[in-house]
Amino acid sequence: MKTRILILLSILFALGTSIDSQAQKLKKFGGLTEKKIGPKTIKVPYTDIVTYLGYASPGNEDEVVDNKKFYYIYVWVPAIAPELGVRMMSPVGKNKVKGATMSKAYEDNASSSDFFDTYITLERSDIISKDKITAEGVKSAKWVTLERNDDSSEMPKQPSGSSYNSLLRYKSDAGNPAKALTVGLYRIGFTTYKTGEVKGTFLAQVAAPIKLPGVVMAKTIEDLKKGL
Template identity: 40%
Template sequence: MKISRLVLPFVTAAVLAGCSATGPHLKSSVSEGVAGIEARLPYANYSNYFGYVDSSVQPEGKYKGKDTYYLYAWVPAAVDEIGVSMMSPAVSKPEGADFKHANFTPGMQKDADKFFDTYIVFDRLNIIDNTKIKNGGKVLQNLGRNDDTSELPANPSGANYNSLLRKTTSMNNASEALVRGVYRISFTSFRSNVEGSFEATIGTNVPGVKIAASLEELHELVNGNKL
């Protein structure tokens, strides 16, 4: 697949500038042949979230009977593709514009080696007005789920139990289009308890994606102190 002229300058910039956290691991569905080898190209923009789950972090829902935790993302414009990955334990340190849960630093100081098998579910919510993020909404449709992938580094046990998924927009079905709005990442584990650090990454070709652990926090990130 050839990358479009519109996306190429952004991708080139991303390659030259480098990507923090899992950026180099999470790649787009677009591939290009280099010296006879087909390689996936990076997204133009990455947004990273670092968290730590212990007994002080309460689950927010259930997925197939398992305790589930949520992250919420604001995507400020229609986009051709969204990629999502989650790795545990966190293999990088937060930097620059990365988002970080308040529990991350104390959790890492307590036990930086604790990790879990990640399972992620990606949904689109019916929130498209940034001024109404705090009011909440409902899931419109599921955009994908993933348990294990060999595209990400293995966890400390040597198993490929980290998660990655990609969703491209639909040109023929408006309800499946990746429009401006709020998206939710649900995460749990089917092989262990959800305990330890993680880094979640969203890759897109638009700037300005923000991630938070609650809709109230996301509202503030997007709109400033307008709660």
């Protein structure tokens, strides 16, 4: 009887491990354009994706907004884009992305099991020239939130089993300057849905359906300028 119980537990453990492994695997990043392939309709994958790997820790937030501790990743977009997609997952886990920018904080904490319930925003500033990108310029810039997302069923589940990772897509409105995706400085804001500390590794991606040579992502303005 004990032998049967042990075998059953081993099977359940193996299945659980397999499910958890699959749940944490990042899939292709599809855009708003859809294509029918046989009986299925799929989202056509973005052709240009820039990836940033980071680690968020308490006390290093950039701003407190509505009692939530916000962190920012700055993004320079060098050309007019018809659409932008943004997604974030925590923890990074075993996901490997070729060509990803790795922050020092991530490299120091890559093996950490900490993760957080991601909540993201895509914001555009009124800075449209590289020479205006300074600490003071960014601080005094006008920022507009174009889109936001909390939980996405398209993203891998977190180790807790909950679909608390985030994904958003934003289509440019060329006829409305306030809603257009112009050349300029953007940022991804992230925090947790609930008020509290943000702690853990994360993978953030910005994507477009066309090639945008020169897109740069960085956690600080200083690092952003180094990449321009």
